[in-house]
Amino acid sequence: MHPSLSARPFPRVLTIAGSDSGGGAGIQADLKTISALGAYGASVITAITAQNTVGVQAVEAMSPSLIRAQCESVFSDIHINAVKIGMLPDVASISVVAEVLQQHQPSFVVLDPVLIATSGDLLALEDTITAMIALLLPLADVITPNLSELATLTQQSVAGTELIMRKQGEVLMNAGAKAVLLKGGHWDNQDEAIDWLLTRDLDPQCFCSPRVHTHHTHGTGCTLSSAIAALRPQHHDLSSAVGAAKSYVHNAIDASQYWHLGHGSGPLAHFWRFFSD
Secondary structure (H helix, E strand, O other), rough: OHHHHHHHHOOEEEEEEEOOOOOOOOOHHHHHHHHHOOOOOEEEEEEEEEEEEOOOOEEEEOOOHHHHHHHHHHHHHOEEEOEEOOOOOOOEEEEHHHHHHHHHHHOOEOOOOOEEOOOOOOOOOOHHHHHHHHHHHHHOEEEEOOOHHHHHHHHHOOOOOHHHHHHHHHHHHHHOOEEEEEOOEEEEEOEEEEEEEEEOOOEEEEEEEEEOOHHHHHHHOHHHHHHHHHHHHHHHOOHHHHHHHHHHHHHHHHHOOOOOOOOOOOEEEOHHHHHOO
């Protein structure tokens, strides 16, 4: 074994999410991110999407029994350090994942409430919102909504200011969330991408990075949440893991400016470290 591998932690991360045929988001983005950050990625596919840089053309959900079988296969054999949850297409899949988490009790869970794709397509049915809040929110160590998802979860209009965004985040905290990472990156009129981390123990923390002016941002939310899952076992607290994940995503977006893939919003350059020179 290479000495550097034996000397460092090697987290095992399970991503439970949908598949993106274009490779920019979902399971594909998660596994790229997890690998790029020095962890091992396992996966449970909850839905198959026909998807590319332009949008989502079709979605077909996996059966609850198949989702459960995939989860049990992984948990029964691999010691999982962290779980990232992405697209869950219906109430049945939410219920199954909640039951699996309660049974196996992984050390760290990131919930990325994939409701709206970057293209604006609705990826979840309306009745999944209540189930997600009731069943999964209490089991997650952090939830990572963007502005549209935050508005949908709180049944409010999309926040136009940081103050309103933070107030909406408090709604999720009051609903049982342990921590909420509020992603303000969709505000195009700012020079910085500003996120806020709300927790029960600390004052709200702001994470800022220079805005990269590119439309190649497909899969940013998937990438950030899976980065947090991969990095949390390698950091002493959630805040430092979020900071490291935010830095990784910024660099992946910056490197993506040079992609020439498709006709729409291209993906991030997940392995930017290998060709940044």
